[in-house]
Amino acid sequence: xxxxxxxxxxxxxxxxxxxxxxxxxxxxxxxxxxxxxxxxxxxxxxxxxxxxxxxxxxxxxxxxxxxxxxxxxxxxxxxxxxxxxxxxxxxxxxxxxxxxxxxxxxxxxxxxxxxxxxxxxxxxxxxxxxxxxxxxxxxxxxxxxxxxxxxxxxxxxxxxxxxxxxxxxxxxxxxxxxxxxxxxxxxxxxxxxxxxxxxxxxxxxxxxxxxxxxxxxxxxxxxxxxxxxxxxxxxxxxxxxx
Amino acid sequence: xxxxxxxxxxxxxxxxxxxxxxxxxxxxxxxxxxxxxxxxxxxxxxxxxxxxxxxxxxxxxxxxxxxxxxxxxxxxxxxxxxxxxxxxxxxxxxxxxxxxxxxxxxxxxxxxxxxxxxxxxxxxxxxxxxxxxxxxxxxxxxxxxxxxxxxxxxxxxxxxxxxxxxxxxxxxxxxxxxxxxxxxxxxxxxxxxxxxxxxxxxxxxxxxxxxxxxxxxxxxxxxxxxxxxxxxxxxxxxxxxxxxxxxx
Numbered sequence: 005x006x007x008x009x010x011x012x013x014x015x016x017x018x019x020x021x022x023x024x025x026x027x028x029x030x031x032x033x034x035x036x037x038x039x040x041x042x043x044x045x046x047x048x049x050x051x052x053x054x055x056x057x058x059x060x061x062x063x064x065x066x067x068x069x070x071x072x073x074x075x076x077x078x079x080x081x082x083x084x085x086x087x088x089x090x091x092x093x094x095x096x097x098x099x100x101x102x103x104x105x106x107x108x109x110x111x112x113x114x115x116x117x118x119x120x121x122x123x124x125x126x127x128x129x130x131x132x133x134x135x136x137x138x139x140x141x142x143x144x145x146x147x148x149x150x151x152x153x154x155x156x157x158x159x160x161x162x163x164x165x166x167x168x169x170x171x172x173x174x175x176x177x178x179x180x181x182x183x184x185x186x187x188x189x190x191x192x193x194x195x196x197x198x199x200x201x202x203x204x205x206x207x208x209x210x211x212x213x214x215x216x217x218x219x220x221x222x223x224x225x226x227x228x229x230x231x232x233x234x235x236x237x238x239x240x241x242x243x244x245x246x
Numbered sequence: 247x248x249x250x251x252x253x254x255x256x257x258x259x260x261x262x263x264x265x266x267x268x269x270x271x272x273x274x275x276x277x278x279x280x281x282x283x284x285x286x287x288x289x290x291x292x293x294x295x296x297x298x299x300x301x302x303x304x305x306x307x308x309x310x311x312x313x314x315x316x317x318x319x320x321x322x323x324x325x326x327x328x329x330x331x332x333x334x335x336x337x338x339x340x341x342x343x344x345x346x347x348x349x350x351x352x353x354x355x356x357x358x359x360x361x362x363x364x365x366x367x368x369x370x371x372x373x374x375x376x377x378x379x380x381x382x383x384x385x386x387x388x389x390x391x392x393x394x395x396x397x398x399x400x401x402x403x404x405x406x407x408x409x410x411x412x413x414x415x416x417x418x419x420x421x422x423x424x425x426x427x428x429x430x431x432x433x434x435x436x437x438x439x440x441x442x443x444x445x446x447x448x449x450x451x452x453x454x455x456x457x458x459x460x461x462x463x464x465x466x467x468x469x470x471x472x473x474x475x476x477x478x479x480x481x482x483x484x485x486x487x488x489x490x491x492x493x494x
Contacts, residue, residue: 057327061313072341073260074383075309078334082313085326119260120383127379131326 007126007196008108008134016096017225018133019218020107023141024182024189025163026148027203028210032141033105035211036218040101048095052106055086066162073118080111081128088132096133099226108132109140109196113188117181118168137221139214140198142190145183147204152178251345254360255382258341267351269472270344270385272359275393276436277414278403279454280461281357284393287462288469292353297473300347302339304358310335318413325370328418332363333380340384348385353473360384361447365439369432370419388472391465392444393454400433 012018019036021029033049040047053062062079065071071079095102108129115125152159153175161167164174165181193200199217201210249266251257271288273281289299305314314331317323323331347354360381367377395403404410412418415425416432444451450468452461 057317058313058331061309065309070309070338070342072337074258074337074341075334078330078337078380082327082330082334085324085330089324089327121256121259124256124379124382127376127382130376130379 007130008132010134011136012096012133014093014096015099015226017101017137017222018092018096018104018135019101019137019139019221020104020109020135021139021141022106022109022189022198023143023203024145024148024185026151026182027141027143028151028207029139029141029203030105031207032139032201032210032214033103035207036214037103039211039215040103040218046095046098046100048091048100048102050087050091050102050104052104052110053080053083055083055090057086058083069161069167071167073115073120076118077111077115077120077125077128080115084108084111084129085131092133101222104135107135107138109138109189109192109198112192113185116188117165117184137217138196138198139217140189140193140200141203141210142193142200143203145179145186148182148186149175149179251348252386253382254384254386255379258383261341261345264345264349266348266385268348268353269389270348270354270356270387271469271472272356272361272387272390273393274358274361274390274440274449275454276395276400276433276440278400278407279393279395280403280458281393283458284461284465285355285357287458288465289355291462291466292355292469292473298352300343300352300354302343302354302356304362305332305335307335307338307342309338323418325367325419328370329363329367329377329380332366336360336363336381337383344385356387359387359390361390361440361443361449364443365436368439369416369435389468390447390449391468392440392449392451393461394437394440394444394451395454397430397434397437399455400437401430404429404433 021033023029037047037049053059058079062071062083065075065079092102092104111125111129112122116122159174159178161174164178165184166174166177168177168181170180171177192198201213203210205213251264251266273285273288275281285301289301292299305311310331314335317327317331344354344356363381364374364377368374404414410425410429412425414433415421415429416435417425417428419432420428421431421435422428440449443449452464452468454461456464
């Protein structure tokens with residue numbers, strides 16, 4: 005079965021970011037959003053695992069540690085389906101730019117490390133829409149670990165893949181789990197022609213590359229301005245940001 | 247005679263290898279087909295014969311029960327979300343209830359199984375392959391008993407048992423002018439999809455319009471073929487045949 009390889013024909017654009025924890029993708033997408041809004045585009049932002057429908061269930065399942073690799077994967081797919089239906093497709097139909105922090109590729113990487121079959125999880129998400137541009141922030145494991153381990157005092161149980169029993173030490177477990185996820189991402193960069201960004205560059209350097217790529221992807225896109233977007237543009241002009 | 251687990255597709259590769267000692271029996275059928283009545287009778291009969299029975303039912307997992315109720319009460323589900331919620335429920339019951347029971351030699355009686363998801367999904371969209379791939383982790387049952395009824399039987403039974411609800415009527419896909427019309431169209435489609443699956447997956451088709459006792463008789467015949475007699479009962483019989491008094 006084809007894995008969302010068909011271009012969507014909605015008037016909007018879908019831009020997504022991927023990468024392991026500590027790759028800096030959320031920082032980059034936030035900066036991209038600022039820029040797009042300052043340019044007068046209508047932007048809609050959505051992030052992984054945020055749908056109200058299964059939020060409580062996922063939280064409870066994680067807390068009680070009763071999730072299996074399959075239920076873990078299916079819950080995230082349910083979340084994705086719900087967001088696709090409510091948060092991604094409507095703004096695309098309305099001609100807006102949808103920015104997604106993590107997409108189906110996150111499932112292809114994480115769930116496979118958890119032990120589900122690679123083809124099974126790809127089939128599971130075959131209803132997804134192919135993004136117009138998919139950024140993959142590639143970072144060496146040591147840099148990612150340093151960023152996460154120095155910035156945050158508490159790593160979450162599942163973020164560290166503690167459910168997989170790699171190590172009893174949460175930091176070790178995190179390192180092993182994220183290395184394995186990184187391997188999966190590297191394989192996918194080719195499989196899905198992700199736009200790879202070297203995430204060891206300075207933040208503003210990366211952002212420049214991202215904006216150039218987005219400019220290219222938006223060629224021929226007629227932007228829909230909303231009242232909100234117009235206001236945002238005026239706001240940015242006032243501070244003479246180009 | 248423990249068996250290797252048999253899956254519909256990729257299975258659950260991350261599980262430690264295990265063998266199946268029990269049997270998995272599935273009762274399928276539309277709303278009002280009499281599944282729960284028949285399951286209660288079957289369970290009782292098996293227990294009298296010395297088999298330990300575990301019953302599992304569609305959408306009854308501890309994990310997903312709440313999410314499914316929430317989604318159903320708001321009528322907010324699209325087709326994918328609908329199917330995936332039930333798949334998650336099923337996976338939870340499979341790994342935490344069905345497989346452990348089968349490993350320890352129980353007979354598992356499932357009220358609805360993956361086929362319910364197959365028919366409901368296929369009625370909601372054209373591609374039948376996606377949902378089958380999703381359930382590639384499911385165990386193939388030892389026996390599928392399909393209680394088949396026609397619309398003339400289904401309609402009064404469904405109405406008598408508390409009326410028609412939004413989901414039983416397939417109102418999410420607007421199959422008719424009003425609740426009743428939609429219900430009739432939706433349930434007819436389900437029956438015809440069940441008929442297709444019956445051939446593809448070798449269901450034992452049982453006429454669900456017959457009397458309760460007659461249906462149960464048929465079910466027991468089929469179940470006997472796969473469960474045989476418990477070892478203890480065979481032993482007891484041998485003992486009595488050799489005129490030995492069973493010792494305490």
